[in-house]
Amino acid sequence: MLKRSFLTLLSFIIGFFVLLEVFSELAILFEMWSTGAQHRSELADDFGLGILLMLVALPLTLLCSLVVAFITWRKARRFVK
Numbered sequence: 001m002l003k004r005s006f007l008t009l010l011s012f013i014i015g016f017f018v019l020l021e022v023f024s025e026l027a028i029l030f031e032m033w034s035t036g037a038q039h040r041s042e043l044a045d046d047f048g049l050g051i052l053l054m055l056v057a058l059p060l061t062l063l064c065s066l067v068v069a070f071i072t073w074r075k076a077r078r079f080v081k
Contacts, residue, residue, distance in 0.1 A: 003076075003080045004073065004076045004077065004080045007072055007076050007080065008069050008072045008073045008076065009069075011068055011069055011072040012065050012066070012068065012069035012072075015064070015065045015068035015069070016061060016062070016065040019060075019061045019064050019065055019068075020057070020058070020061045023056075023057040023060055023061050024053060024057050026057075027049065027052045027053055027056060027057045028040065028043070028049065030052070031043060031046065031048065031049045031052060035048075
């Protein structure tokens, strides 16, 4: 049970940071596409990017990390005894 909990927590933490990076990059690419920016430096004064990151990327990351942790919890039952 302790190993299973540790694996679940580890998968949640790793999944959170990996998915946060992925969703942040997707948000930046979407913002660059929607504003017509050619470089990331052009988004320095764009407040919409911060709103997009906080209201879309962060909750989506948390939700997907919880799904990863749930799947790990269910699958770890077979491997950890």
